[in-house]
Amino acid sequence: xxxxxxxxxxxxxxxxxxxxxxxxxxxxxxxxxxxxxxxxxxxxxxxxxxxxxxxxxxxxxxxxxxxxxxxxxxxxxxxxxxx
Amino acid sequence: xxxxxxxxxxxxxxxxxxxxxxxxxxxxxxxxxxxxxxxxxxxxxxxxxxxxxxxxxxxxxxxxxxxxxxxxxxxxxxxxxxxxxxxxxxxxxxxxxxxxxxxxxxxxxxxxxxxxxxxxxxxxxxxxxxxxxxxxxxxxxxxxxxxxxxxxxxxxxxxxxxxxxxxxxxxxxxxxxxxxxxxxxxxxxxxxxxxxxxxxxxxxxxxxxxxxxxxxxxxxxxxxxxxxxxxxxxxxxxxxxxxxxxxxxxxxxxxxxxxxxxxxxxxxxxxxxxxxxxxxxxxxxxxxxxxxxxxxxxxxxxxxxxxxxxxxxxxxxxxxxxxx
Numbered sequence: 431x432x433x434x435x436x437x438x439x440x441x442x443x444x445x446x447x448x449x450x451x452x453x454x455x456x457x458x459x460x461x462x463x464x465x466x467x468x469x470x471x472x473x474x475x476x477x478x479x480x481x482x483x484x485x486x487x488x489x490x491x492x493x494x495x496x497x498x499x500x501x502x503x504x505x506x507x508x509x510x511x512x513x
Numbered sequence: 514x515x516x517x518x519x520x521x522x523x524x525x526x527x528x529x530x531x532x533x534x535x536x537x538x539x540x541x542x543x544x545x546x547x548x549x550x551x552x553x554x555x556x557x558x559x560x561x562x563x564x565x566x567x568x569x570x571x572x573x574x575x576x577x578x579x580x581x582x583x584x585x586x587x588x589x590x591x592x593x594x595x596x597x598x599x600x601x602x603x604x605x606x607x608x609x610x611x612x613x614x615x616x617x618x619x620x621x622x623x624x625x626x627x628x629x630x631x632x633x634x635x636x637x638x639x640x641x642x643x644x645x646x647x648x649x650x651x652x653x654x655x656x657x658x659x660x661x662x663x664x665x666x667x668x669x670x671x672x673x674x675x676x677x678x679x680x681x682x683x684x685x686x687x688x689x690x691x692x693x694x695x696x697x698x699x700x701x702x703x704x705x706x707x708x709x710x711x712x713x714x715x716x717x718x719x720x721x722x723x724x725x726x727x728x729x730x731x732x733x734x735x736x737x738x739x740x741x742x743x744x745x746x747x748x749x750x751x752x753x754x755x756x757x758x759x760x761x762x763x764x765x766x767x768x769x770x771x772x773x774x775x776x777x778x779x780x781x782x783x784x785x786x787x788x789x790x791x792x793x794x795x796x797x798x799x800x801x802x803x804x805x806x807x808x809x810x811x812x813x814x815x816x817x818x819x820x821x822x823x824x825x826x827x828x829x830x831x832x833x834x835x836x837x
Contacts, residue, residue, distance in 0.1 A: 436796070443791055453788055479805060483786030487806070489755055492784060495808045495833075505731060505751045505813045506556050506575060507615055507629045507677040507695055508829055 431476060438470040456484060516795035518555055518576070519547035521834030523793040524785050524807050533559045533777045533828065538570030541620050545574060550586055551795070552835040553577055556812050561770040561826040571620035575629075578614045581606065587616060593625035593683065597648050607644050610636055615677075625683040629693075634674040638666055641678065646692055649680035654692065661738050665694055668710045673698035681737065691739040695747075701726050704734050704748065712742040718820040719746055725768040725816065725824075726750045728761060733813075744820050749829075751813035755782050762811065769814055769826045781830050784808045795834075807834045 431439070442449045448468075455461040458474055458481050465472045487495060522529070522543060529539065542557075549555075554577040562568035578584055584598035594616065601608040612633055616626035628649050632641075642662055647653045654662065666675055677695035681688040699707055701723040708715050726732050729750035737743040756762040756779045766775035785807040787794040812829035819825075 431796075439796065449791055480787055483806065484788050487784050487808075489758060492782065492808065492810075493753075493755060495784065495806065504631075504676055504697055505733075505749075506554070506577065506829065506831065507617075507631070507679070508556075508558065508575075508733075508735070508747065508749055508813065508815050508827065 432471075432473065434469075434471045435473075435476045438465055438472060441470075453484060456481065516551040516834060517547055518549035518551050518553070518574075518834075519543055520793075520795045521551050521555070521807055521832065522546045524790045524795070524834065525809070525832060526793065527790075528781065528809065532565060532771070532773045533561075533781075533830070534572065535570035538572050538620065542572045542574060545618055545620075545624075548590055549574075549576060552833070553583070554579070554831060554833045557830045557832070559828050559830065561774045561828055563771065569621075573618060573620050575615050575617040578616070580613070584614065591616070591624075591626055594628055596651075597628055600648060608648060610640065611645070617679075619684065627679055627681060627683050629677050629679040629695075631677055632675055634672075636675060638663060641666065641675070645678055646680065649678065650682055650692060651680070655690075655740075657740055658690070658692070658738060661741070662692065662694070665711050665736060665738060665742070668707060669696055670699075670703065670707065673703065673707075676733065677735075688737060688739070688743065691737045691743060693735055693737050695733050695735045697731070697733050699732060699734055701732070704732070707734070708746075712736070712746075715742070715744070715746055715820075719748075719818055722816045722818045722824045723748055726765070729765055730759075730761065731813075746818050747815050748818065749813045749815040751811075756811060757782075765814060769816060769824075770828070774828070778811060778814070778828055778830075782810050805835045807832060 442452065452461060455464060458478055461477050461481050462472060462474050556575045558573040560568050581602040584602040588595040588598040600606055601611060601614055611630040613631040615629040617629060618626050630645060630649065642654065642659045669675060673696055675694055676697035679693035681691045681693055704723045705716055705720060708719055726748055730752045733749040735747035737745055750765050752759040752761050762779060766778055810831045812831040815827045816824035817827065
C-alpha cells in the first residue's frame with residue numbers, strides 16, 4: 431500500500447463522515463477523483479478491491495468464495511475436543 | 514505485516530456471541546489465533562447442549578494447509594508438528610498423496626496441534642499404515658493396531674472411502690495411542706452395516722443417533738482406533754449449499770440442538786468487508802490491498818456418540834479471511 435492510501439485508510443477509520451462519503455461511491459474513477467481532491471494521491475488499483483467490497487456477495491458468490499474443501503464436495507474434518 | 518488469524522477473529526467479533534460463543538471461552542481462542550497466520554481456511558468448533566450452563570464454553574480451532582508450501586510457516590510456530598510439516602513440504606515427499614493437512618487445536622489441552630491428513634479416494638493401504646500413520650503418530654503403529662486399521666479400511670464399501678486420517682497422540686490421556694479414521698460417503702443404513710462388520714457392539718448405541726442423519730447430503734463417520742475401536746464414535750453431517758438454499762440444514766439442526774442454537778447456526782454464513790467492519794479491518798488484509806472479504810460458511814454438525822449417554826453435539830463454523 432502507498433503512504434497516501436495508508437493515510438486514507440487511517441482517516442476513514444477515524445472519520446465516519448469520510449467513510450460514508452466514499453461508501454456511497456460505486457464507480458472507481460469517481461472514487462479516485464474524490465480521494466485525490468482531498469489530498470490522497472491514491473492509485474486506482476489500490477481503491478479497486480475496496481470499492482468492490484461495498485457490494486454484497488450473491489449466494490452463488492458466497493458458496494464460490496468459501497471454496498477450498500467445498501470445491502470437491504467434502505467438508506473439513508472434526509477432530510477437536512475429544513470427539 | 515500480513516494479518517493473523519487473530520486479526521480476522523476481531524473482524525468476526527460481532528458474530529461471536531451467545532448462544533454459540535460465550536465470553537469465558539473467547540480468551541484462549543484469541544490467544545491461540547494471534548499466533549496463527551490469517552488467510553487460511555479456519556474452522557471453529559463449538560459445543561451445543563440442552564443445558565447451556567453445563568456446556569463447555571471453550572472453542573477449538575482448526576486450520577487448513579491447502580498445499581505443502583504453506584507448511585514451513587507453521588513448522589516454526591509448532592515444533593511438535595515440524596517433522597511432519599517439513600516432510601510434507603519436502604521435494605518428492607513420501608507424504609505427497611496428502612491432499613491437504615489440517616492442524617487442530619484443542620482449547621483445553623496441550624498446545625501441540627493434532628495433525629489430520631486429507632486423502633483421495635483409493636489411497637494405498639500399505640502407504641497409509643506404513644508411511645502416513647507412522648509420520649503423523651511419531652512412531653509405527655503396534656502390529657495389532659495396524660491390523661485393526663487395515664481391517665477397518667478394507668471394510669469400507671465403495672464408493673465410501675477414507676477421507677481423513679489423524680493421530681490423536683497430542684491429545685494425551687486415554688486416546689494418546691489412538692488414531693482416527695474419518696470415512697466419507699456412508700448413509701445411516703450404511704453406517705450400521707459397516708459397524709456390524711467392524712464394531713458390532715456399537716450398533717445398538719449408534720442406531721438412534723445415526724437415524725438423525727437421514728436425508729443428509731454428506732455424512733462422515735469417525736472411529737478412534739487403539740488396540741480396539743474405542744467406544745466413542747462420531748457422525749457428522751453437512752450440505753453443500755447455503756442454509757438459505759438447503760432446507761435440510763434446518764431439519765438436521767432441529768434433530769441435534771436447541772432452536773436458538775439452530776437459528777444462530779443458520780445465521781452464520783455471510784461475509785464481511787472493510788465496509789462492514791471498518792474499525793477492526795486489517796490494515797493490509799491481502800498483503801497489499803485493503804480489499805478482500807472475510808467469508809463465513811456453515812461447515813458441519815457432529816454427534817459424538819458414547820454408549821449409555823445422549824449424543825454430544827458440536828457445530829463447526831468456517832471462515833476464511835482475505836479471500837476474493
